[in-house]
Amino acid sequence: MKVVPSRSSKTPDAAPTHKSSSAMIEIDHVSQIFQTSTRKDHLALSDISLTIEDGAFVSILGPSGCGKSTLLYIVGGFVSPTSGSARMKGKTIAGPGPDRGPVFQEFALFPWKSVLGNVMYGPRQQGVRAADAEAQSRALIEMVGLKGYENFYPKELSGGMKQRVALARTLAYHPEVLLMDEPFGALDAHTRTRLQNDLLNIWERDRKTVLFVTHSVEEAVFLSDKVVMMSRSPGRIRQVIDIDLPRPRRRTELLLDPRYQKYVVDIERMFDDGDVGLGT
Numbered sequence: 059m060k061v062v063p064s065r066s067s068k069t070p071d072a073a074p075t076h077k078s079s080s081a082m083i084e085i086d087h088v089s090q091i092f093q094t095s096t097r098k099d100h101l102a103l104s105d106i107s108l109t110i111e112d113g114a115f116v117s118i119l120g121p122s123g124c125g126k127s128t129l130l131y132i133v134g135g136f137v138s139p140t141s142g143s144a145r146m147k148g149k150t151i152a153g154p155g156p157d158r159g160p161v162f163q164e165f166a167l168f169p170w171k172s173v174l175g176n177v178m179y180g181p182r183q184q185g186v187r188a189a190d191a192e193a194q195s196r197a198l199i200e201m202v203g204l205k206g207y208e209n210f211y212p213k214e215l216s217g218g219m220k221q222r223v224a225l226a227r228t229l230a231y232h233p234e235v236l237l238m239d240e241p242f243g244a245l246d247a248h249t250r251t252r253l254q255n256d257l258l259n260i261w262e263r264d265r266k267t268v269l270f271v272t273h274s275v276e277e278a279v280f281l282s283d284k285v286v287m288m289s290r291s292p293g294r295i296r297q298v299i300d301i302d303l304p305r306p307r308r309r310t311e312l313l314l315d316p317r318y319q320k321y322v323v324d325i326e327r328m329f330d331d332g333d334v335g336l337g338t
């Protein structure tokens with residue numbers, strides 16, 4: 059396993075193996091302090107620097123409360139860092155934008171809209187003609203495996219199906235970066251596995267840049283080019299690990315692959331170690 063030690067004063071290189079490198083996201087000495095009524099000056103992130111290359115699939119792993127979601131929200135433009143900066147293609151991120159599509163665990167679908175209506179919403183907002191938006195949306199619904207469910211409403215769908223709609227709805231904006239915050243965390247193991255496979259298939263078609271927060275070591279290793287290991291609160295980057303496994307990846311093949319097993323075991327050992335082992 060190739061482990062790239064990451065000190066907070068350095069910028070770990072998260073270059074993918076499959077595209078010529080150009081920085082899509084640069085996180086530059088970001089710290090985040092939260093103020094609440096009960097906890098003043100809570101340092102959630104401490105001096106985080108990370109470069110994510112165009113087309114890379116990068117997962118963030120770390121103990122509960124180490125600031126994974128906060129980091130994702132900063133890249134999403136939903137949280138403005140206390141110090142340092144986040145840039146996308148060299149431009150400082152000053153707020154949310156359609157170039158960065160969030161897919162979060164809470165599905166956030168419009169309950170009053172059908173599957174088709176939910177997916178069409180983005181393109182229609184962007185001024186795409188209704189007929190074109192519908193055609194694109196139907197194609198995306200098929201791509202996420204929901205053909206035949208176009209007229210269903212969210213309450214008529216399972217958790218896994220809702221998550222597929224959420225993914226299709228985000229893809230309909232044509233974001234350059236997908237920000238995924240434990241998108242499969244609430245799903246049963248079987249559905250989760252299927253969605254991981256489908257996400258990889260979709261990703262392998264157009265190789266969007268993905269920043270993916272998860273608690274699952276197996277999920278991170280299976281999906282990613284790089285795994286960013288954060289230490290416990292206040293969150294720092296402890297290591298950036300290259301996942302040097304061939305693509306396309308097939309889960310059943312990987313499970314038997316000693317290299318995959320070694321990545322999983324080595325990363326789990328890091329969780330056993332005190333620096334990343336416990337939440338706050």
Ligand SMILES: Nc1ncnc2c1ncn2[C@@H]1O[C@H](COP(=O)(O)OP(=O)(O)OP(=O)(O)O)[C@@H](O)[C@H]1O
Pocket residue numbers: 092093094100102120121122123124125126127128129291338
């Ligand atoms: N808006 C906020 N106001 C105050 N404190 C916050 C806010 N958002 C997050 N925090 C605090 O910042 C720390 C990091 O939270 P964050 O949700 O980023 O962690 P996480 O690693 O994603 O956790 P988990 O794995 O449990 O989802 C926590 O201590 C949390 O309580």
